Amino acid sequence: MADASEERTTRVRPIRVPDPLWTAYGNVVARRGSNRTEALMEAMRQDIRKNGTDEDKALLDEAERELAERRSRKGGRPRKTE
Amino acid sequence: MADASEERTTRVRPIRVPDPLWTAYGNVVARRGSNRTEALMEAMRQDIRKNGTDEDKALLDEAERELAERRSRKGGRPRKTE
Numbered sequence: 001m002a003d004a005s006e007e008r009t010t011r012v013r014p015i016r017v018p019d020p021l022w023t024a025y026g027n028v029v030a031r032r033g034s035n036r037t038e039a040l041m042e043a044m045r046q047d048i049r050k051n052g053t054d055e056d057k058a059l060l061d062e063a064e065r066e067l068a069e070r071r072s073r074k075g076g077r078p079r080k081t082e
Numbered sequence: 083m084a085d086a087s088e089e090r091t092t093r094v095r096p097i098r099v100p101d102p103l104w105t106a107y108g109n110v111v112a113r114r115g116s117n118r119t120e121a122l123m124e125a126m127r128q129d130i131r132k133n134g135t136d137e138d139k140a141l142l143d144e145a146e147r148e149l150a151e152r153r154s155r156k157g158g159r160p161r162k163t164e
Contacts, residue, residue, distance in 0.1 A: 012096040013104055015119045017126070019091045021145035024138040025126040031133075037097045043125040044099070044107040051113075056106040063103035 009066055041067075091148055123149075 022036070029039040048060045104118070111121040130142045 009102075010098055010100045011104075013099050013118075014094040014096055015122055016092055017095050017119075017123060018145040018148040019093060020141035020148070021123065021126055021130075022093075022095055024130045024134055024141035024145070027135070027138050028130050028133050036095075037099075039129070040097055040122055040125070041099060041103065043122070043129075044103055047121070047125075048103075048106045048110050051110045052106055053109070056109050059102035059106035059109075063100040063106070066100040066102070 010070065092152065 025039075026036055029036060034042075045060060048056050052060065107121075108118055111118060116124075127142060130138050134142065
């Protein structure tokens with residue numbers, strides 16, 4: 001069953017992208033051992049660090065905590081409290 | 083009604099992103115007059131140009147032609163043949 005707390009803060013976002021661009025990008029990031037979602041999140045992260053306001057950077061910090069929690073859950077040790 | 087030929091080659095792609103990251107990124111790109119989809123496509127484009135194979139770059143060229151056609155249709159002059 002989906003983790004409700006995760007669903008609330010990590011949503012699927014739709015972006016419209018031409019197929020050949022999506023394919024080529026998938027090829028490029030796969031060669032460096034990544035995937036599109038990871039690579040696009042890294043691009044967003046770098047842009048926010050470089051061009052974001054303090055408020056944007058605080059939101060980024062919050063997102064990093066969510067991602068760390070998600071990774072720890074995927075690691076097989078779900079924690080209900082923390 | 084949706085343009086079937088466009089639907090076939092420009093699909094909505096789902097990426098899972100924490101809300102605060104999505105919000106902060108939206109703020110950053112809005113300040114430079116862009117939007118998330120445009121900015122993410124630009125990031126993908128730059129990555130492919132820098133790190134793609136010839137095949138990836140050919141796919142990118144194909145995508146650019148699709149985007150140009152989409153823009154021309156949005157400009158109010160849909161062309162059924164070309």
